[in-house]
Amino acid sequence: MKDTEKKKTRLEKKFDKILIREDTGLIKNKKGSRAFRKLMSNRLAVAGIIIVSVILLASIFAPLICRYDPLKLDLRNKLQKPSMEHLIGTDQLGRDIFARIVYGGRVSILVGLGSALASAVVGVAIGAYTGYKGGLLDKIMLRLSELVMAFPQIILVLLLVTIMGQGLRNLIIIFTLTGWGGIYRMTRAQMLSLREEEYVQALRAFGLNNFSIAYKHMLPNAVGPIVVNITLSTAMFILYEAALSFLGLGVPLNIATWGNIVNIAQDLRYLQFFWWLWVPGAIVISLFVLGINFIGDGLRDSADPMQQG
Amino acid sequence: MSESIETILTLKDMETHFPIKKGVFKRTTGYVKAVDGVSLEVYRGETLALVGESGCGKTTLGKSILQLVKPTSGKIIYNDKTTERDLCRLSQKEMMEVNQKLQIVFQDPQSSLNPAFTIFGSLQDSLKAHGIKSKSERRKIIGDLLEAVNMRREQMDLYPHEFSGGQRQRIGIARALSIEPDLIVCDEAVSALDVSIQAQVLKLLKDIKEERNLTYIFITHDLSVVEYISDRVAVMYLGKIVELAEVEDLYASTMHPYTKALLSAIPVADLDRRKKRILLEGDVPSPVNPPSGCPFHPRCSQCQDICKTVVPELKRFETNGNEHYSACHFAEEQLSQ
Numbered sequence: 001m002k003d004t005e006k007k008k009t010r011l012e013k014k015f016d017k018i019l020i021r022e023d024t025g026l027i028k029n030k031k032g033s034r035a036f037r038k039l040m041s042n043r044l045a046v047a048g049i050i051i052v053s054v055i056l057l058a059s060i061f062a063p064l065i066c067r068y069d070p071l072k073l074d075l076r077n078k079l080q081k082p083s084m085e086h087l088i089g090t091d092q093l094g095r096d097i098f099a100r101i102v103y104g105g106r107v108s109i110l111v112g113l114g115s116a117l118a119s120a121v122v123g124v125a126i127g128a129y130t131g132y133k134g135g136l137l138d139k140i141m142l143r144l145s146e147l148v149m150a151f152p153q154i155i156l157v158l159l160l161v162t163i164m165g166q167g168l169r170n171l172i173i174i175f176t177l178t179g180w181g182g183i184y185r186m187t188r189a190q191m192l193s194l195r196e197e198e199y200v201q202a203l204r205a206f207g208l209n210n211f212s213i214a215y216k217h218m219l220p221n222a223v224g225p226i227v228v229n230i231t232l233s234t235a236m237f238i239l240y241e242a243a244l245s246f247l248g249l250g251v252p253l254n255i256a257t258w259g260n261i262v263n264i265a266q267d268l269r270y271l272q273f274f275w276w277l278w279v280p281g282a283i284v285i286s287l288f289v290l291g292i293n294f295i296g297d298g299l300r301d302s303a304d305p306m307q308q309g
Numbered sequence: 310m311s312e313s314i315e316t317i318l319t320l321k322d323m324e325t326h327f328p329i330k331k332g333v334f335k336r337t338t339g340y341v342k343a344v345d346g347v348s349l350e351v352y353r354g355e356t357l358a359l360v361g362e363s364g365c366g367k368t369t370l371g372k373s374i375l376q377l378v379k380p381t382s383g384k385i386i387y388n389d390k391t392t393e394r395d396l397c398r399l400s401q402k403e404m405m406e407v408n409q410k411l412q413i414v415f416q417d418p419q420s421s422l423n424p425a426f427t428i429f430g431s432l433q434d435s436l437k438a439h440g441i442k443s444k445s446e447r448r449k450i451i452g453d454l455l456e457a458v459n460m461r462r463e464q465m466d467l468y469p470h471e472f473s474g475g476q477r478q479r480i481g482i483a484r485a486l487s488i489e490p491d492l493i494v495c496d497e498a499v500s501a502l503d504v505s506i507q508a509q510v511l512k513l514l515k516d517i518k519e520e521r522n523l524t525y526i527f528i529t530h531d532l533s534v535v536e537y538i539s540d541r542v543a544v545m546y547l548g549k550i551v552e553l554a555e556v557e558d559l560y561a562s563t564m565h566p567y568t569k570a571l572l573s574a575i576p577v578a579d580l581d582r583r584k585k586r587i588l589l590e591g592d593v594p595s596p597v598n599p600p601s602g603c604p605f606h607p608r609c610s611q612c613q614d615i616c617k618t619v620v621p622e623l624k625r626f627e628t629n630g631n632e633h634y635s636a637c638h639f640a641e642e643q644l645s646q
Contacts, residue, residue, distance in 0.1 A: 197420045198416070201372070206438060207405035
């Protein structure tokens with residue numbers, strides 16, 4: 001008797017516990033989406049959701065939590081160290097850095113998430129259909145995406161900014177135009193392997209139309225990599241915005257964005273002696289990107305019905 | 310059996326060729342002749358077995374009938390009691406109507422169900438497309454179908470990975486039955502299952518057929534299955550039909566050396582009656598360059614000069630009053646051996 005108890009593995013014990021709870025009627029058929037429950041039981045994903053929502057909410061309700069205007073110059077108080085007056089100090093023009101970071105989040109998140117989502121919508125919409133259908137349209141779109149991707153992206157962006165002019169909306173449009181290629185190709189590759197599955201042929205044997213097969217039945221099986229890709233490109237676009245702002249072609253320098261804040265570190269003097277000018281901004285960028293990535297991983301796992309949650 | 314027979318499907322010189330593309334410019338350098346001139350009649354209410362080695366074009370033939378693979382040439386005439394229609398020349402809308410009558414059960418139970426949906430989720434769209442609008446009605450139909458294949462009604466809310474291979478295959482059958490077809494192509498429907506489950510699924514297929522008055526085209530490479538389920542058998546070799554007969558006649562009076570070799574490979578559980586095994590040498594020749602003359606001649610033990618040059622026609626003979634086709638120059642000599 002003792003022997004058999006010893007041989008129980010951890011998994012078996014876990015199952016035993018579940019069985020006991022089931023017998024006593026503690027486990028009922030849960031309501032709500034299974035994917036959502038799985039996401040909520042993933043600790044990293046929950047941490048990511050908390051980080052991202054804190055930053056997001058702070059940015060949205062910026063006027064309520066900031067005492068200072070992020071654009072107001074105060075040259076008498078420039079380069080102040082962090083204090084009760086200015087939580088993270090002031091920059092070289094006397095602007096409150098905390099306010100700049102909080103307000104900057106509005107622009108940076110909008111650009112990053114907006115461009116990532118917009119390019120995902122474009123890329124997935126084209127990739128899912130042409131990848132499943134094949135034929136001439138597929139060939140044309142593939143060449144087009146190669147054309148866009150073969151061109152150095154930063155030069156293309158600079159060119160488009162010069163043509164279309166600076167501004168937030170233009171920036172998102174330009175990032176979408178230059179960035180849809182990656183996610184399009186990934187979606188297409190997923191669809192190419194999925195379309196050989198027999199359930200797709202079964203759907204065709206029922207005479208379902210191509211749109212329904214491609215978008216409704218095949219796409220959910222490709223959603224994992226797509227979501228991960230969206231999160232990664234959100235991070236990428238936030239950094240891109242920073243780089244462009246530095247070149248003076250992104251968001252105009254007077255508007256606070258995370259990129260504009262961090263770019264002060266280009267100056268060696270500020271980098272060495274005035275850490276509070278750029279470290280907090282960099283931390284917020286990293287935290288936000290990390291949180292988004294955690295959410296992406298959690299979403300991928302919860303979208304996969306073969307994983308237990 | 311032979312009185313008042315009605316054909317449900319007629320294939321005329323059907324060919325399905327796949328181009329081979331090579332080089333930078335994707336020039337077509339040749340064709341894989343997967344199905345190479347098949348003419349065949351399927352009668353309403355029968356089970357026609359399609360047998361042959363792997364790579365002989367059985368599956369392609371089955372998929373071509375449903376237009377999952379577009380045939381290169383030939384006619385597929387479907388007779389739905391009122392009209393006769395050539396499936397190769399239908400618009401998408403007309404094909405949709407025909408799809409309601411033609412269905413397919415696939416070989417691989419692993420990949421034949423969509424992993425992202427529950428059984429109800431993946432079956433309901435085809436019902437919706439064929440005109441059943443209310444959700445409760447769809448749930449009822451799918452529940453009934455699951456019960457028809459000996460499963461429980463509640464199982465429609467489970468995901469495919471929660472089922473065993475045999476269960477999944479039965480769900481595949483339920484899916485094919487869902488819009489009440491006339492003809493089902495069973496593409497190696499039991500090959501991926503182990504023997505005990507094979508028997509169970511075969512019996513199920515047979516029962517359902519009698520219950521719903523179906524016609525099967527049963528594609529398989531397993532001749533012991535054929536004997537159990539089918540009425541007539543068509544033997545395929547390199548994209549062509551080489552022998553076609555009632556199942557008893559095919560087993561008792563074989564008229565093609567290839568069929569003989571296939572039959573001799575069935576294991577017999579009788580020590581006294583151990584048969585002489587005819588061993589075929591080599592592989593099926595490449596369907597890109599089929600041999601001249603009779604496609605079987607390089608492997609045939611009775612090959613003569615005429616076999617190397619002249620392609621044998623599928624000729625009609627009679628065995629016990631039933632029609633019996635064979636594509637061999639020496640078909641009648643086969644009987645005496």
